[in-house]
Amino acid sequence: MRNYKVGTRRSRLALEQTKSVIDLLKISNRQIHINILEINSSGDLDVRPLYTFDRKGIFEREIDQAVIDGYADFAVHSAKDVPTELFSDLTLASVPIRSAINDILIHRDGLKLNELPSGAVVGTSSLRRAVQLLRMRPELKVKPIRGNIDTRIKKVETGVYDAIVLAQAGLDRLGLTKYITERFNIVDFVPAAGQGALAIICRKDRPDLLEYLKLAEHPRSRAELEAERNVLTVVEGGCKFPIGVVALSNKNPSRLTLVAKAFSADGSDQIVVTEKGRIEEAVSIGIRAGKRLLDEGVKDFSQSWESALKNWNELV
Numbered sequence: 001m002r003n004y005k006v007g008t009r010r011s012r013l014a015l016e017q018t019k020s021v022i023d024l025l026k027i028s029n030r031q032i033h034i035n036i037l038e039i040n041s042s043g044d045l046d047v048r049p050l051y052t053f054d055r056k057g058i059f060e061r062e063i064d065q066a067v068i069d070g071y072a073d074f075a076v077h078s079a080k081d082v083p084t085e086l087f088s089d090l091t092l093a094s095v096p097i098r099s100a101i102n103d104i105l106i107h108r109d110g111l112k113l114n115e116l117p118s119g120a121v122v123g124t125s126s127l128r129r130a131v132q133l134l135r136m137r138p139e140l141k142v143k144p145i146r147g148n149i150d151t152r153i154k155k156v157e158t159g160v161y162d163a164i165v166l167a168q169a170g171l172d173r174l175g176l177t178k179y180i181t182e183r184f185n186i187v188d189f190v191p192a193a194g195q196g197a198l199a200i201i202c203r204k205d206r207p208d209l210l211e212y213l214k215l216a217e218h219p220r221s222r223a224e225l226e227a228e229r230n231v232l233t234v235v236e237g238g239c240k241f242p243i244g245v246v247a248l249s250n251k252n253p254s255r256l257t258l259v260a261k262a263f264s265a266d267g268s269d270q271i272v273v274t275e276k277g278r279i280e281e282a283v284s285i286g287i288r289a290g291k292r293l294l295d296e297g298v299k300d301f302s303q304s305w306e307s308a309l310k311n312w313n314e315l316v
Contacts, residue, residue: 234290
């Protein structure tokens with residue numbers, strides 16, 4: 001029997017995601033044993049708001065380094081946490097079938113977004129979510145929140161926040177969907193690139209392992225992820241400049257439709273681009289969308305965000 005080690009964060013959600021990948025791989029080959037190696041990431045140890053970090057990959061860098069150094073054979077990440085540029089020794093080995101893409105609202109009394117009273121405090125860890133919330137409800141108070149999903153839900157139940165916005169995929173994987181008050185439409189409230197998808201990372205020089213990890217691959221999910229990530233590659237959005245991107249192939253498995261939205265720092269302006277094409281053109285679809293964002297002045301938004309981020313409290 002062959003043994004592998006998979007690196008992952010220590011959070012409950014990360015462990016559940018990793019176990020789901022292990023189960024998927026074991027269906028294909030039960031003669032392989034996979035042990036979980038739990039690793040602390042800098043993003044877990046540092047509880048500052050995400051927008052304050054000056055580098056990418058805060059949730060996966062240490063784990064990927066363990067793969068490079070041979071302490072782990074491969075790693076499982078939330079795809080939206082994975083930078084568009086990996087370490088040169090690594091590759092995106094496999095993309096399992098994608099879970100729910102959309103964001104959701106949790107309110108302690110079951111209210112939906114348009115029912116929240118003026119001044120209600122809504123927590124989110126994402127600038128992308130914050131600016132979209134304020135575009136829809138400028139009279140709300142949107143404040144940063146960190147911590148695992150259970151901790152954030154508890155802060156709603158105890159009244160620290162009136163509501164929070166999260167990705168639905170995390171609640172699905174943890175069996176916490178009973179808390180969902182409202183599911184946002186993915187075009188009206190555009191998610192992050194890669195949201196709901198998992199990314200399996202491995203060294204490039206492990207051909208046998210790469211072949212094994214491909215058993216977990218879901219081609220349509222891979223195409224959607226590649227299209228979305230290439231928008232960011234072109235625009236170089238990063239955590240500090242919120243860009244919503246979603247690529248869909250569910251209506252026609254041979255076609256891909258991508259919608260990308262960028263917002264000014266005060267939420268008063270936005271740029272929206274849509275690109276369509278054959279699913280095998282996923283990379284070029286993302287590149288075209290990114291170039292259109294640049295052509296339509298997205299860099300002007302970037303400058304406004306640099307100024308606004310100096311004071312998060314004034315921004316939200």
